[in-house]
Amino acid sequence: MAELKGALIGCGFFAINQMHAWRDVKGASIVAICDRDPERLKIVGDQFGIERRYTDAAAMFADGGFDFVDIATTVASHHALVEMAASHKIPAICQKPFAKTLSDAKAMVAVCAEAGVPLMVHENFRWQTPIQAVKTALQSGVIGEPFWGRFSFRSGYDVFSGQPYLAEGERFIIEDLGIHTLDIARFVLGDVSSLTARTKRVNPKIKGEDVATILLDHESGATSIVDVSYASKLATEPFPETLIELDGTKGSIRLSQGYRLEVSAPDGVRVSDASPRLLPWASRPWHNIQESVLAIQQHWIDRLAYGGETSTSGADNLKTLALVEAAYESAANGYPIDIGAML
Ligand code: NAD
Ligand code: 89Y
Numbered sequence: 001m002a003e004l005k006g007a008l009i010g011c012g013f014f015a016i017n018q019m020h021a022w023r024d025v026k027g028a029s030i031v032a033i034c035d036r037d038p039e040r041l042k043i044v045g046d047q048f049g050i051e052r053r054y055t056d057a058a059a060m061f062a063d064g065g066f067d068f069v070d071i072a073t074t075v076a077s078h079h080a081l082v083e084m085a086a087s088h089k090i091p092a093i094c095q096k097p098f099a100k101t102l103s104d105a106k107a108m109v110a111v112c113a114e115a116g117v118p119l120m121v122h123e124n125f126r127w128q129t130p131i132q133a134v135k136t137a138l139q140s141g142v143i144g145e146p147f148w149g150r151f152s153f154r155s156g157y158d159v160f161s162g163q164p165y166l167a168e169g170e171r172f173i174i175e176d177l178g179i180h181t182l183d184i185a186r187f188v189l190g191d192v193s194s195l196t197a198r199t200k201r202v203n204p205k206i207k208g209e210d211v212a213t214i215l216l217d218h219e220s221g222a223t224s225i226v227d228v229s230y231a232s233k234l235a236t237e238p239f240p241e242t243l244i245e246l247d248g249t250k251g252s253i254r255l256s257q258g259y260r261l262e263v264s265a266p267d268g269v270r271v272s273d274a275s276p277r278l279l280p281w282a283s284r285p286w287h288n289i290q291e292s293v294l295a296i297q298q299h300w301i302d303r304l305a306y307g308g309e310t311s312t313s314g315a316d317n318l319k320t321l322a323l324v325e326a327a328y329e330s331a332a333n334g335y336p337i338d339i340g341a342m343l
Contacts (some may be wrong), residue, residue, distance in 0.1 A: 004028040007066040009057050009081055011035040011044035013162050014095070018072050018122075020050045020281040028301045030070075034060045057081055061088045068092065068304060070297075072122075074165060075100055078249040082108045084117040095122045095298055095310035097175050098317050102325045102342060109314040119314035120300050124178035125242065126187040126311065127295040128288050130259050131273035134244050135188055142265035143248030150245040151185045153177060154232040157239035159286075160206070167308030172208025174199070174327045178228040182214070182323040183312070184242055185226050189218045191319055196336040197327040202231035214327050226334060239285050259288075318343060 008015060008030050022030045032052035035041040045053045054060040057180045061069075061084055068091040071081045075097045085092035092112065097103035112119040125131065138146060159176075160167045166176055174182075174197075181275065186192060194217045199209035214226040225335075237258065244255040253263040259275040282290040296312070303310050310316075326337035 007032040015072040112185040120310040121317035123312040124292040127292040133274040144250030197330040199331040
């Protein structure tokens with residue numbers, strides 16, 4: 001199988017991880033990059049030895065010579081860039097948040113479906129080693145039917161120095177980070193029928209909410225809580241760990257700080273270490289996220305090469321984005337939101 005050629009748009013803070021991971025992915029390499037900021041283009045082009053460089057995505061698509069595009073820009077440009085990819089019949093990966101609104105996202109999924117091109121959202125958190133370990137333990141059946149869950153991300157880590165735009169938006173933690181936690185809740189306990197949310201802003205230096213508590217009714221009948229905070233000052237900083245509690249009819253699962261996985265089943269308790277690998281280019285504490293970037297990019301290439309829908313396809317991600325939109329609406333108005341009616 002010939003190596004697939006990719007182009008990356010958006011050479012910012014997070015794209016460095018994606019570029020490192022592309023070097024490790026089997027069956028693909030990046031042949032062209034684009035950023036409207038010439039300084040970022042030079043930094044990334046020089047660091048990764050990419051000769052073909054563009055400040056205009058339309059010019060890069062017009063020149064062609066690549067099999068897929070990896071859109072690593074912030075959300076404002078996602079709709080236009082995904083449409084551009086579809087119009088050139090180029091399969092696209094798009095970073096989260098997929099779109100500013102659910103109706104934009106639906107249009108992006110539709111345009112790619114009409115063009116017959118695969119579309120995947122770079123929703124990488126479900127690909128983290130500890131999250132996969134929880135899912136595997138649940139699927140083994142040892143805790144029986146899960147009836148309750150908690151998906152918790154509470155931190156005081158300074159995300160604003162690397163990503164200053166996070167302090168400036170009207171919306172913050174649900175759209176930026178809670179989106180991952182909601183996706184993990186869907187991945188583990190299945191799709192959601194209704195949602196209720198409350199939010200707060202604790203840090204006076206930012207515009208959006210930095211705390212959210214969300215109650216989910218899953219279609220399976222299970223209930224879960226997604227709680228996220230960037231205002232939690234803890235003795236040992238857990239960034240960027242998602243902690244999980246699951247109670248089932250026969251036992252329970254606890255993923256606790258330090259990647260400790262405890263599975264309590266009728267035949268006893270098993271404790272294991274679900275730590276991610278520290279890839280050669282990775283750095284703590286980001287290594288958990290960095291490893292999942294490699295995993296999701298390899299998944300994309302495997303699906304492109306051998307066929308099949310990706311785990312976090314555009315269509316799948318509509319169900320996660322609906323939860324984000326519903327959480328803001330519920331927090332603003334106080335009432336529960338019917339998710340099925342949004343999709
Ligand atoms: P950033 O602002 O550092 O980088 C974005 C880059 O895109 C900038 O260099 C900008 O010049 C460029 N750009 C924007 N619009 C463009 C366009 N139309 N054409 C060409 N270049 C364009 O942002 P970031 O922190 O790297 O975040 C990028 C995306 O990655 C965001 O959507 C963010 O939410 C997401 N992100 C995801 C994870 C994850 O784990 N999945 C982690 C961090 C950030
Ligand atoms: O942008 C966010 C993400 O997707 O993962 C962590 C992050 O970088 C800061 O919240």
